[in-house]
Amino acid sequence: GGVGGAPVEEFSEKESKQMRKNVRDLKRARKEAEGEEKKRLKGEIDALERRLEMSERVKEEKSKMDEQFRDVLGDGTLKVRVTKEGKGFKPPMWATVEMHLVGRLDDRSGEEFHSSQGGYPLKVMIGSRSCGPGL
Secondary structure, eight states: OOGGGOOOOOOOHHHHHHHHHHHHHHHHHHHHOOHHHHHHHHHHHHHHHHHHHHHHHHHHHHHHHHHTOEESSSSSSOEEOOSSOOOSOOOOTTOEEEEOOEEEOSSSSOOEEEEOTTSOOEEEETTSOOSOTTO
């Protein structure tokens, strides 16, 4: 979460640019302000700069996470990350293989919505399209 438990916002490039302009404008106004007004403007500037910084961190974290995943369909709707690569024999086309998989939401929570672990593995025939793309 963000500051004080508030959600962290991810700003678009256009929004970030506008916020940086607002910070510059507030800094100019602060130079001419006095007393309480100067303190108030400093608080606004600090708050905007924190929001911008947090947004940049979110973008960096997402970018790092995206590097770990392969976009199977090319449109971002199905991403796969191999957590444990199989060793040895590579099954030929039409062979039946068994695997466990875990489905997680593509958000900051990474909440698990499906898992075959602790149950029966998924059986798939290579090349049969009996499962979704990417498997």
